[in-house]
Structures are given as structure tokens and as C-alpha cells.
Amino acid sequence: MSTPLTLIVTLIARPGQAAAVEAALRLLIPSSQAEAGCLQYNLHRHRDNPQRFSMIEQWQDRAALDAHERSAHFLSFGRTCAGLLEQVEHQPMHRIL
Template identity: 30%
Template sequence: MNKEIRVVAKLAIQQEHINQVIEVFKVLVNKTRKEFGCLQYDLHQEVHDPATLIFFEKWGTMDDLNKHLKTAHFIACFKEVGSMVEHNETRILEKI
């Protein structure tokens, strides 16, 4: 049985690139929400630390998430902003 997958990805962005990264991530969010199996894909910014961005994601299955990670728009996004991200901590969770 395939179980629903949730992802929480916390990224620390270089202070001088916050706005640029947010704009790139907005494009990623819009494209990702159209993917098969994407149930939720939201970007948040910490109130007291604007350089911290957090994605909350919900995927129908792990296979759906794996397909997302191989899409051209996901790869292009992180190729563009990768050097502006100081740290990335991602948790993949299975709904039980």
C-alpha cells in the first residue's frame, strides 16, 4: 500500500539574496502544484528570521515525490539558487 508522503524542507538563505530566491521559488511552487501527485506545495518565511524559508509539501506517494525531484523545473531552480542557500535540512515523513 502506498502511503502519503509529507516533506518539510528548511533552507537558510544568504541575507543579500532572500528576495531573489523567493522569486525563483515562487515559480517553482506554481509549476510544482500542477504535477501529478502533488497535494500541497507551500513556501513559508520565518517571521523572526526572514532568511529562513520552509517548504511544506504533501505528495500522494513516494514515487510522486521522486518524480518531482527529477523534473526540469526543480533541477533548474536549485541550479539557479544553489549557491545562495547556506544550509538545507529536509525531512521526508510518511503519514501513518
Template identity: 40%
Template sequence: MAEPVVLMATMVAEPGQEELVEKTLTAALAAVHAEPGCLRYALHRKAGTTGEFVVIEKWASQEALGAHTKGAAMREVGTALARALAAPPDMVFLDAIPVGDPDAGAV
């Protein structure tokens, strides 16, 4: 059985592009949630900011994540945000440390 993949993607909007970034990411959510292997794809904004966005993702496998990154929803997001982000998304992959309640202690 494949191991789930958990990551945190942080995106910073260029000044004046905050609304475009939020609307683009929000519009993609339904399509991403429907992708095979999507276990979690949750959009957040860094507290106290208007233009720093964080997506917490969990995929059933590396293959599912790979398909997601090459899929239609991410192609559309990439095209829409090509000039709206201050830098490429910062992707941080996480390894779970299974302790305590499996539901409360892991993403």
C-alpha cells in the same frame, strides 16, 4: 494504494540572497502544483526572519516525490539557488499519527 509522503524542506538564504531565494521558490510554485501527485506544496517563511524558508510538501507517493525531485522545476530551482543558500536544504520526512478529524489532524 501508495502511502502519501509528507516532508518539510527548510532553506536558509545566504545574507543578501533572501530576495533571490524567495522569487525563485515563488516562481516554481505553479509548475510544482501541476506535477502529477502533488497534493500540497506550500511555501512559508520562518516567522521573524527574512531568509529562512520552509516548504510543506505532500506527495501522493514516493514515486511522485522522486519524479518531482528530478523534474524541470526543481532543476531550475537548483541551478538558480546553487550559490544563494547557506547550506543544502534540510529535508525532514514526517509520518502522520492519525488522530481525530482526518482533515484537521493531518497534512
């Protein structure tokens, strides 16, 4: 049995685009949380930098994350928001404790 995969995705909106990015990220949440293998999918906004968002995700395994990244809602977000984002950073993690 594989261990769950945690992914921390940090997204930085271009100036003036934070509201649009937040709205698009909010739309991802219900569909992503309903996916097979999704253990956690939560959106956070930086307290001091409103342009900076983090999605804390936990997936049952790499196959579940791969399926998420091929999902229609995920691909739609990429097409819709590519021009609204200044930076996207993915940090794959494995829980130790």
C-alpha cells in the same frame, strides 16, 4: 495503497539573498502544484528570520516525489539557487493522524 509522503524542506538564504531565493521558490509553486501526485506544495517564511523559508510538501507517494525531483523546474531551481543558499534541510515525514 501507499500513504502520502510529507516533506518539510527548510532553506536558509545567504545574507542579502533572501529576496532572490523567495522569487525562485515562488516560481516553483505553480509547476510543482500541477504535477501528478502533488497533494500540497506551500511556501512559508519564518516570522523572525527572513532568511529562513520552509516548503511544506505532500506527495501521493515516493514515486511522485522522485518525479518532482527530476522535473525541469526543480532541477533549474537547484542550478539557479545553489550559490544563494546557506543551508537546505529535508525532513521526510509520514502523517500519523
